[in-house]
Amino acid sequence: MPSFSAGASTQKQQNYQRRRQQIREQRKSLPIASVEKRLVDEVRKNDTLIIVGETGSGKTTQLPQFLYDGGFCQDGKVIGITQPRRVAAVTVAKRVAEECNDQLGKKVGYSIRFDDSTSNATRIKYMTDGLLLREALLDPLLSKYSVIVVDEAHERTVHTDVLLGLLKKVQHSRANASKNGKALPSMGHSQNLTQKACQGTRCAPLKLIIMSASLDAKCFSDYFGGAKAVHIQGRQYPVDILYTYQPESDYLDATLVTIFQIHLEEGPGDILAFLTGQEEIESLERLINERARLLPPESSKIWTTPIYSSLPSEQQMNAFKSAPAGTRKVVLATNIAETSVTIPGIKYVIDPGMVKARAYNPVTGMESLIIIPVSKAQALQRSGRAGREGPGKCFRLFQESEFDKLVDSTVPEIKRCNLSNVVLQLKALGIDDIIGFDFMEKPSRTAILKSLEQLILLGALTDDYKLSDPVGHQMARLPLDPMYSKALIVASEFKCLEEMLIVVSMLSVESIFFSPREKLEEARAARKGFESSEGDHITLVNVYRAAAECLEKSKNANAKERTMEKALTRWCRENFINHRSLKHARDVHSQIQGHVQQMGLNLSSCGEDMSLFRRCLTAAFFLNAAMRQPDGSYRALATSQSVQVHPSSVLFRTKPDCVIFNELVRTTQNYVKNLTRIDPLWLAELAPQYYATED
Ligand code: CDP
Numbered sequence: 001m002p003s004f005s006a007g008a009s010t011q012k013q014q015n016y017q018r019r020r021q022q023i024r025e026q027r028k029s030l031p032i033a034s035v036e037k038r039l040v041d042e043v044r045k046n047d048t049l050i051i052v053g054e055t056g057s058g059k060t061t062q063l064p065q066f067l068y069d070g071g072f073c074q075d076g077k078v079i080g081i082t083q084p085r086r087v088a089a090v091t092v093a094k095r096v097a098e099e100c101n102d103q104l105g106k107k108v109g110y111s112i113r114f115d116d117s118t119s120n121a122t123r124i125k126y127m128t129d130g131l132l133l134r135e136a137l138l139d140p141l142l143s144k145y146s147v148i149v150v151d152e153a154h155e156r157t158v159h160t161d162v163l164l165g166l167l168k169k170v171q172h173s174r175a176n177a178s179k180n181g182k183a184l185p186s187m188g189h190s191q192n193l194t195q196k197a198c199q200g201t202r203c204a205p206l207k208l209i210i211m212s213a214s215l216d217a218k219c220f221s222d223y224f225g226g227a228k229a230v231h232i233q234g235r236q237y238p239v240d241i242l243y244t245y246q247p248e249s250d251y252l253d254a255t256l257v258t259i260f261q262i263h264l265e266e267g268p269g270d271i272l273a274f275l276t277g278q279e280e281i282e283s284l285e286r287l288i289n290e291r292a293r294l295l296p297p298e299s300s301k302i303w304t305t306p307i308y309s310s311l312p313s314e315q316q317m318n319a320f321k322s323a324p325a326g327t328r329k330v331v332l333a334t335n336i337a338e339t340s341v342t343i344p345g346i347k348y349v350i351d352p353g354m355v356k357a358r359a360y361n362p363v364t365g366m367e368s369l370i371i372i373p374v375s376k377a378q379a380l381q382r383s384g385r386a387g388r389e390g391p392g393k394c395f396r397l398f399q400e401s402e403f404d405k406l407v408d409s410t411v412p413e414i415k416r417c418n419l420s421n422v423v424l425q426l427k428a429l430g431i432d433d434i435i436g437f438d439f440m441e442k443p444s445r446t447a448i449l450k451s452l453e454q455l456i457l458l459g460a461l462t463d464d465y466k467l468s469d470p471v472g473h474q475m476a477r478l479p480l481d482p483m484y485s486k487a488l489i490v491a492s493e494f495k496c497l498e499e500m501l502i503v504v505s506m507l508s509v510e511s512i513f514f515s516p517r518e519k520l521e522e523a524r525a526a527r528k529g530f531e532s533s534e535g536d537h538i539t540l541v542n543v544y545r546a547a548a549e550c551l552e553k554s555k556n557a558n559a560k561e562r563t564m565e566k567a568l569t570r571w572c573r574e575n576f577i578n579h580r581s582l583k584h585a586r587d588v589h590s591q592i593q594g595h596v597q598q599m600g601l602n603l604s605s606c607g608e609d610m611s612l613f614r615r616c617l618t619a620a621f622f623l624n625a626a627m628r629q630p631d632g633s634y635r636a637l638a639t640s641q642s643v644q645v646h647p648s649s650v651l652f653r654t655k656p657d658c659v660i661f662n663e664l665v666r667t668t669q670n671y672v673k674n675l676t677r678i679d680p681l682w683l684a685e686l687a688p689q690y691y692a693t694e695d
């Protein structure tokens with residue numbers, strides 16, 4: 001009898017059915033599945049609920065679906081789930097849309113800064129916590145939401161902490177509003193808005209769910225007046241923890257060696273290595289690929305895939321794909337992969353024990369990025385990633401005695417960052433008494449006062465601490481750091497908004513230039529072509545414009561979008577520009593451009609007059625000015641801190657008398673990055689509120 005194969009369409013249908021079945025089974029097997037009814041009942045009974053469960057138990061993907069099925073989206077109400085990270089919001093929304101067998105953006109969607117996939121039909125909405133804070137500016141009672149889930153609360157990002165305080169207030173206002181049939185309580189300035197928000201809608205009480213992977217539910221429960229906590233039993237396979245015998249002086253090199261050791265000596269299973277940021281990830285990725293070429297032909301292959309916050313989301317999704325047969329996947333991740341996202345297939349974890357963190361000096365008002373040891377809680381979360389699907393191994397690249405010295409848990413970010421953004425947001429929400437705000441953990445008084453002072457200097461607040469009109473309101477509306485928002489407003493006055501828009505977009509992404517170790521000279525020569533002797537800002541403008549020109553050329557040649565993209569990729573490679581970063585900067589640019597146009601700012605260019613643009617940079621970033629000292633180091637004027645020019649700056653060798661800078665990095669020394677040469681006299685002229693001397 002002849003044999004028959006299924007037709008293409010039947011084959012497709014079968015694959016589809018298989019995938020549906022697989023998803024149904026996966027969902028059913030999650031630890032959270034067995035407690036669906038209980039969870040929904042608890043949410044009905046309690047206005048605030050805390051849910052604690054090990055990563056991978058199904059909290060983020062399943063709970064919103066349970067609530068949807070449990071009737072929490074009646075009358076078009078929405079379930080909002082906040083994430084500290086963009087990547088988690090995007091990947092989870094995609095997964096849940098698939099589980100619901102629906103297109104992304106219909107029932108399930110996500111909304112993050114610079115990217116919104118939701119529609120009027122969206123009922124389960126994943127978003128970043130920062131985005132929900134912005135929504136509260138327009139709708140102070142968050143009236144479209146029946147439930148808000150604050151996910152990954154244990155991370156205690158600054159946005160999570162502010163959001164928790166705000167949600168507590170909103171919950172209270174909504175409870176009162178529904179009791180009295182109208183909006184009563186004042187949220188400060190926004191009372192009118194509050195009443196508007198309630199008109200025509202019934203303000204049902206807001207259900208609040210706080211979800212966390214770590215076991216410290218008590219602090220959340222205390223903060224919410226003894227709210228009930230539910231624990232979900234996780235499923236975790238044993239993980240062997242291995243330490244090094246000796247301290248490792250170069251953890252990047254140690255990671256590289258460990259990856260190949262695992263690849264050559266251990267059984268099948270993917271590797272997840274935790275690094276501190278994009279630069280480290282990219283340089284390690286190159287080293288791995290170089291070394292992988294030397295593997296004997298009979299050995300299995302290695303496939304590296306990076307994942308970090310500023311990576312464009314379609315590239316982040318690669319990390320979730322499985323490697324082809326006979327290939328080992330090596331995921332190079334930041335702490336994003338600790339709890340936010342679950343990457344399938346991981347059996348080996350490499351933990352160098354370091355993390356990049358924000359640090360803040362409230363006295364000087366300076367924020368910096370530093371690389372510090374992880375906390376015990378983080379190290380445990382990291383090793384846990386190896387035991388998701390079966391027994392695994394975690395290689396800690398430090399000695400066992402070092403583990404005991406780690407702090408138990410990370411200090412909440414709100415205690416170690418510049419609060420200008422937070423204060424500006426709260427002010428815009430009508431919350432005037434910042435020091436009296438009910439923070440879960442109060443930032444220091446000095447830090448709050450310093451940021452109030454900074455906002456007055458930037459013109460966002462009046463001398464009596466009120467939001468200024470229009471500047472303060474405009475700044476609050478822009479999804480940027482207040483200093484960058486101010487820069488755009490100033491630039492519009494200086495008639496060089498076009499240039500500043502490029503600078504702000506380019507500064508919003510990490511490392512535009514890339515210099516592989518083996519081609520250092522070529523990379524340097526390529527960069528020369530863009531360099532401006534005036535500094536890094538104009539250099540960045542030159543890069544951006546050259547890239548735009550390359551796209552324009554292929555557009556004029558009637559190229560299709562894909563061909564244009566390819567031309568840009570090639571251009572980036574030839575010019576040693578980081579294609580990923582440039583793409584991200586272009587996205588950010590188009591989004592902010594939309595914002596500033598809405599605000600009615602004038603999108604003009606200063607043309608060839610770069611000294612006008614440098615004056616504009618001075619007027620915008622006067623708080624970050626530094627003067628050269630006789631020994632060649634610099635002194636930051638606002639803080640009297642001694643700083644060095646970072647070797648990546650085009651001004652590293654020329655060392656002008658006076659500069660403004662945008663970033664402070666602390667390694668063995670304080671380095672300033674992204675500099676422009678300015679005339680010191682401009683400071684008193686353009687920022688008299690700060691530099692004018694009394695005579
Ligand atoms: O939030 P929690 O860590 O408790 O778990 P989750 O994110 O809801 O993930 C539950 C399970 O869903 C994971 O273990 C994965 O099997 C699956 N999942 C997935 O396949 N793809 C995603 N993007 C997210 C989750």
Ligand code: MG
Nearest residue numbers: 059060339340
């Ligand atoms: Mg989760």
